[in-house]
Amino acid sequence: AQTVTQSQPEMSVQEAETVTLxxxxxxxENNYYLFWYKQPPSRQMILVIRQEAYKxxxxxENRFSVNFQKAAKSFSLKISDSQLGDTAMYFCxxxxxxxxxxxxxxxxxxxxxxxx
Amino acid sequence: xxxxxxxxxxxxxxxxKDVELxxxxxxxxxxxxxxxxxxxxxxxxxxxxxxxxxxxxxxxxSDRFSAERTGGSVSTLTIQRTQxxxxxxxxxxxxxxxxxxxxxxxxxxxxxx
Numbered sequence: 518a519q520t521v522t523q524s525q526p527e528m529s530v531q532e533a534e535t536v537t538l539x540x541x542x543x544x545x546e547n548n549y550y551l552f553w554y555k556q557p558p559s560r561q562m563i564l565v566i567r568q569e570a571y572k573x574x575x576x577x578e579n580r581f582s583v584n585f586q587k588a589a590k591s592f593s594l595k596i597s598d599s600q601l602g603d604t605a606m607y608f609c610x611x612x613x614x615x616x617x618x619x620x621x622x623x624x625x626x627x628x629x630x631x632x633x
Numbered sequence: 634x635x636x637x638x639x640x641x642x643x644x645x646x647x648x649x650k651d652v653e654l655x656x657x658x659x660x661x662x663x664x665x666x667x668x669x670x671x672x673x674x675x676x677x678x679x680x681x682x683x684x685x686x687x688x689x690x691x692x693x694x695s696d697r698f699s700a701e702r703t704g705g706s707v708s709t710l711t712i713q714r715t716q717x718x719x720x721x722x723x724x725x726x727x728x729x730x731x732x733x734x735x736x737x738x739x740x741x742x743x744x745x746x
Contacts, residue, residue: 552734560722562737608675612735620666620689621735625675 519544519611523624530599531632537584538594538627540609548614551585553594556626557605565607568592569614599631635659639725639738646715646745654710654741658727665708666735667700668724676724682708715745 520543530536542551553565568576568585575583580597596603606628612621638657646652658665667679678692682702693699697715702708712719722742726735 550733554737560724560740560742562724562726562735564734567734606673610735620678620681620692622678623668623676628673 519546519613519622521609521611521622521624523609523627525627526625527628527630529630529632530596532599532601534599535595535597536599536629538596538607538609538629540592540594540624542590542592542609542611542622544590544611546613550612550614551583551592552610552612552621553581553583553592554608554610554623555603555605556608557602562608566594596629601631601633603629604631605629637725637727637736637738639723639741641741642739643742644744646743648717648745649714651711651713652715652743654712654723654743656708656710656725656727656738658706658708658725659736660706662727662729662736663705664728665702666726666728667708667710668726669694670722670724670740672721679710679723712743715743717745719743720745 522541549570551568555563555565566576566578566581575585582595584593606626608626609624610621640655663684665682668676670676680700681689697713700710722740724740726737728735
């Protein structure tokens with residue numbers, strides 16, 4: 518079984534600054550994906566960024582980047598130049614790769630508030 | 634459809650009544666998940682369907698909860714004799730056979746009064 522831990526229930530950042538959200542996970546699998554999802558007040562879960570475990574290069578999507586440390590089982594999300602629209606709950610998630618991969622596992626979430 | 638569709642968007646029901654929540658996954662997606670999210674909390678896994686395989690029901694909290702998926706597409710989550718603690722947002726997600734990411738619906742907010 519997999520576990521995903523987000524140790525920061527709440528965080529805040531000033532607009533235009535950089536913030537890092539932490540995530541650690543535990544698994545015996547070697548072939549998997551890691552995700553960060555954003556859930557704004559509208560409830561819609563939106564994929565922010567995806568990392569394939571076999572890739573050493575950290576994924577980047579515009580202002581969002583990850584620091585993936587496979588040996589340490591750590592997967593943090595860095596948001597640069599924070600914007601008011603980044604205010605949301607952020608979930609780290611683990612998913613086995615391949616067919617019949619089974620359920621994904623989510624962390625408990627980090628509520629991020631971007632302050633003007 | 635273009636995305637995962639859930640209905641109703643909001644549901645208020647009286648304690649003790651049965652409710653049905655519907656999820657219409659993205660066309661061609663073979664895997665479908667139900668999660669429950671209590672206010673301000675994380676996602677609690679409920680049930681997972683993959684193709685014609687037997688569903689993984691390991692997350693269903695009690696025998697009042699059940700789900701089915703007809704024709705490998707639309708799924709219905711049924712909660713019988715609802716209790717106040719069932720109040721939550723129920724999220725549905727679907728993935729392709731070769732799993733890459735989960736696509737979520739907007740959820741159904743269930744309020745039991």
